[in-house]
Amino acid sequence: MTLRPVRYAASWVLPVSAPPIRDGAVLVDARGRIAAVGPAAAVPTPDDAERVDLGEAALLPGLVNTHCHPELAALRGLLDDLPFDDWIPTLLAAKRGAALDHEDYVLAARWTCAEALAAGMTTLAATEASAAAAQACREAGLRALVYRETFGPDPAQAEASLAELAAAVDQLRRGETDLVRIGISPHAPYTVSDRLFRMVADYARAEALPVAVHAAESVVEVELVRAGTGRFAAGLRARGIATPPRAASTIALLEATGILGTRPLIIHAVYVDADDRHRLADHGATVAHCPIANARLGHGTAPLLEMLERGIVVGLGTDSVASNNRLDLLEEARAAQLGQRVRHASGTLLPSDELLRLATIDGARALGIDDRVGTLEPGKDADLCAVSFAGCNIVPVHDPVSALFHAARGSDVVLTVVRGRILYRDGRCLTLDVEAMRPRLDAAAAALRRARDAWRPRSG
Numbered sequence: 314m315t316l317r318p319v320r321y322a323a324s325w326v327l328p329v330s331a332p333p334i335r336d337g338a339v340l341v342d343a344r345g346r347i348a349a350v351g352p353a354a355a356v357p358t359p360d361d362a363e364r365v366d367l368g369e370a371a372l373l374p375g376l377v378n379t380h381c382h383p384e385l386a387a388l389r390g391l392l393d394d395l396p397f398d399d400w401i402p403t404l405l406a407a408k409r410g411a412a413l414d415h416e417d418y419v420l421a422a423r424w425t426c427a428e429a430l431a432a433g434m435t436t437l438a439a440t441e442a443s444a445a446a447a448q449a450c451r452e453a454g455l456r457a458l459v460y461r462e463t464f465g466p467d468p469a470q471a472e473a474s475l476a477e478l479a480a481a482v483d484q485l486r487r488g489e490t491d492l493v494r495i496g497i498s499p500h501a502p503y504t505v506s507d508r509l510f511r512m513v514a515d516y517a518r519a520e521a522l523p524v525a526v527h528a529a530e531s532v533v534e535v536e537l538v539r540a541g542t543g544r545f546a547a548g549l550r551a552r553g554i555a556t557p558p559r560a561a562s563t564i565a566l567l568e569a570t571g572i573l574g575t576r577p578l579i580i581h582a583v584y585v586d587a588d589d590r591h592r593l594a595d596h597g598a599t600v601a602h603c604p605i606a607n608a609r610l611g612h613g614t615a616p617l618l619e620m621l622e623r624g625i626v627v628g629l630g631t632d633s634v635a636s637n638n639r640l641d642l643l644e645e646a647r648a649a650q651l652g653q654r655v656r657h658a659s660g661t662l663l664p665s666d667e668l669l670r671l672a673t674i675d676g677a678r679a680l681g682i683d684d685r686v687g688t689l690e691p692g693k694d695a696d697l698c699a700v701s702f703a704g705c706n707i708v709p710v711h712d713p714v715s716a717l718f719h720a721a722r723g724s725d726v727v728l729t730v731v732r733g734r735i736l737y738r739d740g741r742c743l744t745l746d747v748e749a750m751r752p753r754l755d756a757a758a759a760a761l762r763r764a765r766d767a768w769r770p771r772s773g
């Protein structure tokens with residue numbers, strides 16, 4: 314795609330790799346790369362360049378969401394206030410009962426893409442059971458790493474699960490682009506047998522596929538892994554699946570089955586003790602920290618500070634709107650700080666400049682794309698967002714980074730750009746027709762609601 318150079322100016326530019334610049338500018342070349350960053354007076358305006366003056370706003374690297382489920386957009390608010398061991402079966406029952414088709418999931422994923430762009434996200438790391446997010450992110454123009462999920466708690470299912478995964482990945486890889494890449498995700502210890510974990514680890518290594526896994530998320534998962542007890546274990550035994558103790562911890566299980574050797578993205582990592590953090594750091598695994606979903610589902614507060622101190626690379630994730638129920642990475646960063654301050658009874662931990670790194674360059678590092686995005690530096694791809702600083706909720710701005718996380722919200726975003734292409738500006742998504750999507754999303758939501766209400770969660 315041929316672009317014109319664009320010179321963006323704003324009252325604040327936050328390069329992340331350098332201190333904030335008052336009255337700054339960023340020049341983006343015709344290939345969608347950053348050509349210059351600095352005080353406005355020092356950034357040239359080529360003759361053929363378009364000028365975009367953002368006024369009172371912060372211009373920063375696009376936000377990197379290291380964990381979401383775009384295909385679940387129609388489940389927002391559907392499962393509120395259920396305990397986790399009912400939440401998962403109710404989600405599955407609602408999806409099954411609603412009998413949504415592939416196009417419904419693609420539509421939901423498009424909806425999530427529009428929501429993400431409106432909140433300044435330029436990269437999504439998505440896990441999914443369908444092929445919806447990869448298609449939607451391509452259409453939206455987003456950068457994405459899409460991990461195709463595989464399931465199979467019964468060891469006897471492992472070959473069939475792997476064969477199904479490999480066939481899906483073959484298909485998905487044909488649609489890979491420079492911006493949308495494919496990975497795999499053995500879903501979680503309560504849905505994947507040790508045997509399937511081992512086979513997936515071998516497959517990932519042979520095919521050089523990135524791996525993500527939901528892990529160390531909840532008490533019921535810890536009980537299952539450590540002792541073979543609890544409600545997840547009871548559910549598996551009811552299906553004729555044995556539940557012996559598997560390992561000292563989920564992270565130890567992932568190490569023993571070879572998953573940790575693939576340097577995976579660990580989603581949640583709430584229950585990770587000092588030994589687990591040692592294992593994660595040793596293997597170069599990274600973490601998607603989802604503080605709001607962890608809190609809303611009652612999982613607890615992840616030891617974020619301890620993971621960072623151990624040198625583990627951590628990015629921020631919103632998780633799905635079925636659990637969050639927002640897709641707002643600015644709020645996620647604020648929640649990450651609040652959680653650690655509550656946990657450690659401290660008023661100084663995780664200052665705003667650390668939140669800025671978590672939401673941008675550290676997320677990019679967690680996904681292995683920090684050579685291309687995550688900071689505003691010449692030569693990097695121009696993945697940008699701008700957040701208005703003109704609203705009543707933000708004025709006055711004493712410190713732009715503090716204002717960004719503690720006064721602004723995702724809804725204050727006014728511009729989102731991926732590799733030089735403007736995808737969202739002043740309330741309009743330029744690649745997706747949100748209004749046209751609405752009737753089908755409403756119909757899918759109604760079908761899910763009916764299916765949820767027809768489902769009778771077990772009691773007691």
Ligand SMILES: [Zn+2]
Nearest residue numbers: 527580632633
């Ligand atoms: Zn998730």
